[in-house]
Amino acid sequence: MSTACIGKREYFPNIQKIQYEGPQSKNPLAFHHYDENRKIRGKSMKEHLRFSVAYWHTFGDTGEDPFGNQTKYFPWEKSPDVMTAAKDRLDAAFEFMTKLGVPFYCFHDRDLAPEGRDVQESEERLEELVDLAAEKQKESGIHLLWGTANLFSHPRYMNGAASNPDFLVVAHAAAQVKAALDATHKLGGKNYVFWGGREGYSSLLNTDMKRELDHLAVFFKAAVQYGRAIGFDGTFLIEPKPMEPSKHQYDFDTATVVAFLRTYGLDTDFKINIENNHATLANHTFAHELQVAADADLLGSVDANQGDPQNGWDTDEFLHDIYQAIRAMLVILPYGGLGNGGLNFDARTRRNSTDLEDSFIGHIQSMDTFARALYIADRILTESDYLNLKKARYSTFDQGHGAEYEKNKLSLQNLRDIAADLGEPALKSGKQELYERLINQYL
Numbered sequence: 537m538s539t540a541c542i543g544k545r546e547y548f549p550n551i552q553k554i555q556y557e558g559p560q561s562k563n564p565l566a567f568h569h570y571d572e573n574r575k576i577r578g579k580s581m582k583e584h585l586r587f588s589v590a591y592w593h594t595f596g597d598t599g600e601d602p603f604g605n606q607t608k609y610f611p612w613e614k615s616p617d618v619m620t621a622a623k624d625r626l627d628a629a630f631e632f633m634t635k636l637g638v639p640f641y642c643f644h645d646r647d648l649a650p651e652g653r654d655v656q657e658s659e660e661r662l663e664e665l666v667d668l669a670a671e672k673q674k675e676s677g678i679h680l681l682w683g684t685a686n687l688f689s690h691p692r693y694m695n696g697a698a699s700n701p702d703f704l705v706v707a708h709a710a711a712q713v714k715a716a717l718d719a720t721h722k723l724g725g726k727n728y729v730f731w732g733g734r735e736g737y738s739s740l741l742n743t744d745m746k747r748e749l750d751h752l753a754v755f756f757k758a759a760v761q762y763g764r765a766i767g768f769d770g771t772f773l774i775e776p777k778p779m780e781p782s783k784h785q786y787d788f789d790t791a792t793v794v795a796f797l798r799t800y801g802l803d804t805d806f807k808i809n810i811e812n813n814h815a816t817l818a819n820h821t822f823a824h825e826l827q828v829a830a831d832a833d834l835l836g837s838v839d840a841n842q843g844d845p846q847n848g849w850d851t852d853e854f855l856h857d858i859y860q861a862i863r864a865m866l867v868i869l870p871y872g873g874l875g876n877g878g879l880n881f882d883a884r885t886r887r888n889s890t891d892l893e894d895s896f897i898g899h900i901q902s903m904d905t906f907a908r909a910l911y912i913a914d915r916i917l918t919e920s921d922y923l924n925l926k927k928a929r930y931s932t933f934d935q936g937h938g939a940e941y942e943k944n945k946l947s948l949q950n951l952r953d954i955a956a957d958l959g960e961p962a963l964k965s966g967k968q969e970l971y972e973r974l975i976n977q978y979l
């Protein structure tokens with residue numbers, strides 16, 4: 537590609553377009569497993585994995601934490617004028633994504649354009665950046681996987697956004713969602729995400745939980761109604777997380793969100809965006825959350841990252857654990873893939889990873905991990921006994937009384953008589969070690 541199509545100034549002059557070099561390569565700035573055109577089950581890796589870069593971490597996370605200041609000085613953050621800095625960031629983002637070779641990206645309204653003095657100025661700023669992003673998308677062929685509104689950073693949201701006890705705060709949150717939906721739609725976004733960072737409580741003593749949940753549902757309905765009215769036909773997604781920043785978040789985990797969506801009749805417009813690190817915080821595995829969503833037929837998209845097993849924070853590391861990735865693909869592949877969703881790297885390099893190339897290495901590493909997991913999971917599913925073994929465990933329900941039971945045809949009395957007639961069942965091994973061995977066999 538020519539440098540002309542990536543803006544006036546190069547932010548990553550030492551990095552060329554990342555190439556596939558194969559598993560023998562020792563080059564950290566090349567793909568070893570992600571060969572975007574390689575076909576699996578008739579679909580290219582690119583189509584299966586639908587990788588996306590998260591604007592906020594990769595171009596906005598400068599390393600501050602509660603204990604220390606900024607460690608990363610990005611060349612695109614130099615201008616003292618916030619709008620100029622936002623435009624430079626956009627140039628840097630599209631250069632980065634083009635060189636990396638990802639088909640998608642995601643943003644919050646405030647990642648793209650800084651908040652203004654009032655609703656109107658914020659809207660105008662966002663519109664200006666959206667027009668520029670539209671050009672960049674056209675030039676690069678990169679698409680928007682999803683947009684969202686940042687309803688957690690501004691002090692007005694300290695008691696919640698859509699679930700805030702103060703109606704005027706709810707109205708401000710709605711204004712932001714309206715503008716973010718306009719932006720997402722204008723940029724052809726495939727999905728619109730709600731992550732309820734402050735939709736929850738710090739203390740139940742001062743909280744009417746029922747009323748707040750009702751308000752949240754009304755808010756989502758208004759968003760769907762507006763989105764459909766402007767022609768947005770993508771999927772609305774809720775991203776579960778149990779805590780952080782709130783002590784308790786209403787979208788605690790996938791099972792909670794499934795129940796919420798069904799309770800309020802929202803399950804036709806909404807699906808779920810599963811984040812691995814949030815699964816960890818909810819004491820679940822990545823695969824568990826994915827499976828719950830898949831079983832409810834509400835698996836929408838994935839925030840692909842991983843946490844640290846030794847602490848309880850949302851550390852948002854680049855996923856590098858091949859086992860977690862394989863277990864995820866063992867759910868995603870049989871589900872038929874991610875549809876409109878994708879694998880969005882909601883991940884950041886460590887605070888002390890201060891080289892510009894570190895972000896490339898993090899993404900490449902995760903892309904390779906998922907690519908490897910994709911073909912390993914495919915082999916497990918097609919070449920091994922895995923699916924048959926699992927199915928055979930339930931074979932007593934395939935005919936006879938078991939089949940009648942599944943159809944709800946046996947009473948408790950019938951069941952009692954069968955138990956009395958047939959006597960004690962034989963012990964059947966669950967064979968967990970065999971399943972675990974099977975995965976290692978295909979590594």
Ligand code: XLS
Pocket residue numbers: 644684729731775777811839850882
């Ligand atoms: C934070 C969330 C957030 C969402 C988008 O924990 O993961 O980054 O993905 O608002």
Ligand code: NI
Pocket residue numbers: 731775811839882
């Ligand atoms: Ni996320």
Ligand code: NI
Pocket residue numbers: 811813814850852882
């Ligand atoms: Ni997160």
